[in-house]
Amino acid sequence: MSWIRPVLLRPRAGLLIVFAASIPVGAQIRKWTSPAESESSSLNPHTFTPYTIVSKEPVSSTSSIFTLRHNTARAEPDDLKDVWKKAVWSIQVKQPQLQIARAYTPLPPTTPAGSETEDDYGNLRLLIRKEHNGEVSTFLHRLPEGSAVEIRGPNIELEIPDDVREVVFLAGGTGIAPAMQVAHALAARPETRMHILWASRRKEDCMGAKSDSSDVIKPGRLSGWRSLFGLEEPVVIEDYRGEDTQPGRIVRELEALREQSKSSSGNGLSVDYFVDEEKSFIKPGHVSKLLQPATLQPRSLKGTRLLLVSGPEGFIEYWAGRKLWADGREVQGPLGGVLSQLDLKGWRVWKL
Known part of the structure; x- marks a missing residue:
């Protein structure tokens, strides 16, 4: 040999x-x-x-x-x-x-x-x-x-539990790929709900995207005075010329997953977009709101609730703490970062 x-x-x-x-x-x-x-x-x-x-x-x-x-x-x-x-x-x-x-x-x-x-x-x-x-x-x-x-x-x-009911997914950059895997798997499962918070460095990565949450505002002067008067509107990621454009490929696929989930389960997928280049960032408040009982499904519905984090090493470490190497294997390590300071009762955290 x-x-x-x-x-x-x-x-x-x-x-x-x-x-x-x-x-x-x-x-x-x-x-x-x-x-x-x-x-x-x-x-x-x-x-x-x-x-x-x-x-x-x-x-x-x-x-x-x-x-x-x-x-x-x-x-x-x-x-x-x-x-x-x-x-x-x-x-x-x-x-x-x-x-x-x-x-x-x-x-x-x-x-x-x-x-x-x-x-x-x-x-x-x-x-x-x-x-x-x-x-x-x-x-x-x-x-x-x-x-x-x-x-x-x-x-x-990660194997997605059969009894999963709610998923909140924090995705950084190309960490959107595993989020899309989860959305695809849940699309055929009834009575499930998933919310993706996707942070990109550049607006070109999510061109033409529109956030589902009304409290995610496009940064800039217009959004500033609108927020003062409570006139909130979804984020619309613009192209380099400052003009609205057709959604990019990944955004289109996320929109398709959203439609599939709504038609099959009645609860479905929602996505919010954040862009470093636009001074728009995921904040602890965005995550805390999604973990509250009234935001997703009543706690009377039993099932697993997952809080997943995927993206560059620094993104994962900021939100959930560093993954560790033990005996030649990469393991989860203790929960740290921002999520360790939030009320996670009833939620399981997993670093991807």
Whole structure:
């Protein structure tokens, strides 16, 4: 047997499979950790599998959606469909020259939950930002369409409890991808409610977006005098010329998820947008309001309530405290940051 150089995972770049005791992992998802199962599947968590970049769609000056397809056009196993319904998961993409891997969270299918086709599950879509000094993201952005890449997974980061009733998701930057996975999974579940607070650095990332909450105001002189007189209006993210524009790709997909959730569950998804460039930031008050009983569903409805945080390391640390490494694995660590100072009675916090 030839010697194979191991692929290294940069700290906080490649996510390991770590679970909380309070949110057990189902047997169906655990099947992915079996080497015997991986041998017959095109995508498996043990070995890297060749995929082809079939398209690269720019969504901003720094980010693109990469669509990957298995080199043999082989459909993914049925178990992956169950993963879409039950879990937040990621895959690892290898940079072959440096022999390192980076974890990325696939975007959900664009077709409504429950009506996906084989193509929806056969393709993997990744929202990838070209990071400064990011070895893997720079490598991927340089590749033309038709190039081969190697991936492995899925890596399950969180199984969504069957009895979940409410989800508040704090997303920073490309941390919107796991939020969209959760929204897709909940769209087919009745009596659930989800609210996403998405913070972006640049307005180009969420062009044309409109927040659902009336107390999220577009910054600037107009919003200032309107707020003085109580004339609140949703945020409308404008383009570089200060003009309203059509929603960007990610915003359109969030709007589609919102419509799917309303039609299927009657409760649904709501999204608020915040932009650093516009001096609009998620504040503790925004989160506290969503945790109050009157904001979402009556507490008489039993079920799990999740408060999820995903995004850059600094974003997660600010809101929930730093994740830690123990015995070669990334673990949750103690709750810290802003959330540790809020009344979280009845809510489970999870850092993604």
